[in-house]
Amino acid sequence: MRQTSIIDIISPVMAGPSSSHTAGAVRLGLLARNVYNTKPDKVTFKLYNSYALTGKGHGTDKGLLAGILGFSVADERIKNVFGTPEANNINYEFEFLEDFNRHPNAVDFIFEGGLKMSVSGTSIGAGEIVLTKINGFSVNLDGKYNTLLLVYDDMPGVISNVTGIIQEDNVNIASLHCDRSAKGKTASMCICVDGELSKNCLQEISDLKDMYIVRYIKKLED
């Protein structure tokens, strides 16, 4: 059974015109920004299908960029984001593509800079979004929980070590999602938690052997 709250029904306050194509785009950008976690030199946005086709009219391109710049869904600057000092401060490019194997409202963010990273996401309706891939690893990040994202060397015991550290922090795990490129190669873990992970806990996890990416991605607040 779906569980929504009254707050979901009477919000968010947002820049129009579309929950999926505008607010959803901003939220995808915000979440992808948190995943990349540092200022990129360049971002390429690849918009697919309905996002590509009706994106201009819905300000999807503006929304995605605004999210990357850290604007909230209600930010008055979204409409004129291309002219803002924040936007002039990074390089960006849009590609409009068709791929019917992808969701109607799909986007890829290609970040370049100190670290190259690709993040894919979809807008699934009513402003709800989900990031589905990070550097080719499948993930399931919807911005509703504080989430720990890890990329590491695939070997026995990592999941147990990590969840053990989280347990010591007395934090409950809401969901755990794992993927890997191949046996013994790199693997990824997405752990959604109730509450907050402490600095110590995050440090302890970062200190584990062969962790490549450790990101603590805060839930999205509108």
Place this chain on the structure above:
Amino acid sequence: MENTITTFRQLYYTCKETNKKIYEAALDYEASKGENTEYKVRLQAKKSLDAMKSAIKTGLCSTESSPSGLSGNDCDKLQKRFKDYGAILGSTAQKIMTYTLATSEQNLRMGTIVACPTAGSCGIVPAVLIAYAEDYNITENDQINALITAGEIGRIVSVKMALAGAVGGCQAECGVASAMASAALTQMRGGNIKQIINASALVLKNVLGLTCDPVCGLVEIPCVKRNSFLAIHAVTASELAMANIISKIPADEIVDAMEQTGKLMSPLLKESSQGGLAKTKTAIALEKNILG
């Protein structure tokens, strides 16, 4: 789990047994789920209400066209008409129609609005709620209570069906917005629990099958004007409900019918812009002009 409220029937009996208004029962239930205290819900309602008022205010004074150029000056036209000729439905209805267009046009200009429940249907609840509140001197606190009442109606429908045109057609967006508006209005008019739920039921019963076939895939045609129609629809339902006219089919069964209708509706008519109005000769011509 005990004491859940996922149907209108449960809402009705909870209110009856505890002798509470819908918004009180709704606030209790939100709090019981853990995350949303009464303070938090009221704060969001106040924030949303303020944003609704500000969108109306800005929208009333603007004739800026949408990025597509398809719309943007209808609110202005309506205001000019009403200056010389009052609406036959009366001054509050006149205000409701005008406020709806003001908000919906702000939405397509990428102005700030409240998705209530969605962006495409953002004009309906604010117009009905605020126009009535202004004309009948409803306090801010009672406006917030009315908005929470509306939110509870939308929440209960959303338990069974996603409030998205892609899932249920426009019945799930403007239709549900209208049911919410009708509940808010009936609450402000002093309607009882039964009358409020009935008002929502009457709205939903009369939007079944409403498709989502926007021209060029944009939230403009027919969405902007449809907001106005469904705002008045909400008023009709409230009038009937206040006269104790009962929907013979109970609200929960109407929601079931609505969900089934959404499932039976062709995907061509659910926010894909591949059928209906979106594939008319004129719509195809507009599409060529706008999307290139």
